[in-house]
Amino acid sequence: MILVLLGLLAFQVCMLMVVEGMSFLEAIWLTFTTLATVGYGDISPVTPLGRVLTVIVMYIMAITVLTLLVSDYIEYRFYRRERIVTGRWRYSMKDHIVIINTPKNGGSQYFIRLASQIRAVPGYESIPIQVLTRQYPDGLPSEVRDAGIVHYHGSGSDANAMRAVNIIDARYIIVLAPDSSDADSDSVTFDIAHRLSEMQLANRVTLECVNDENRQRFTSLGILTVIRPVRTYPEIMVRAVISPGSEKVLEDLFNYQHDHPHRYELPLDDLSWADIVSALIRHGIGTALAYINADNEVICHPDANKEVEGKALIVLVKSNNTPPVDDLIDALGRYRAFLERYNTMKSEHSESAAP
Secondary structure: OHHHHHHHHHHHHHHHHHHOOOOHHHHHHHHHHHHOOOOOOOOOOOOHHHHHHHHHHHHHHHHHHHHHHHHHHHHHHHHHHHHHHOOOOOOOOOOOEEEEOOOOOOHHHHHHHHHHHHHOOOOOOOOOEEEEEOOOOOOOOHHHHHOOEEEEEOOOOOHHHHHHOOHHHOOEEEEOOOOOOOOOHHHHHHHHHHHHHHOOOHHHEEEEOOOHHHHHHHHHOOOOEEEOOOOOOHHHHHHHHHOOOHHHHHHHOOOOOOEEEEEEEEEEEEEEHHHHHHHHHHOOOOEEEEEEOOOOOEEEOOOOOOEEEEEEEEEEEEOOOOOOHHHHHHHHHHHHHHHHHHHHHHHHHHHHHOO
């Protein structure tokens, strides 16, 4: 239709130049003002043949074709918008994040927090995020769309739906457990994981596993990262996706099977954070994570060389052998005495070396 319209306009311009004796610019001007139905009247055809051809070519044919084009474009825009809202529009995404499944409860809030945490990571501020789910058949909630998330209505078990979200070109693939409290959810995610493994995409997948006994089944498929569902902390999912392996450290913080953070009430002074960390590691106690100051503020990752003053210490210790607070006091005291002796020897050495 565009080619037909261009052909009619070209014919009208040539006709005006030949029959009416107009210049090229005058013919262009008259043709387009006629097409736009503006009708300035400053230039018009005067010969009978020119007027008849203008009526036939422009009024009957060109304007009709233009009207059909505009109508089709508007109809296409409505069609496209409806497809986008209902999750049936295929985006040409590459290097994006695909999230398969939706949490049974609080899915919208989870997606919003997950997207905000992902885009807070340097280099991921504008990464596209697409959700593949059968939920939201009438469209994503407005607050989820405002978070820059789009969706496709389908299932991770459907090969056509996988192609629709360009799963092959995704940078990361996240498979959520539909119900974090139901171990049967693992059956759903296993089917999806198996399909992704067949597509040679398992090394990009971060997957939620409800039953720990099923973890080995997923890792045997080549899944990169398997974690427990943690709905209240999507930050853990982000860490698992961006920094695979860190999820293991975070999971250990929530259980007493291997390591756990323990709070010790003891006075802290005269030592820097680097000294405290070194003292605990050297004495096999654990790894200092944070301290509590006099205002009950938890200070995480403080300046290594700044002197620490506080009343409690958070330490990552072995769950099967949690040291008592006396061990920490003894370790810090020994380290403090070591530093004093070292500084004294260093001072004496400097004085003896002086001329």
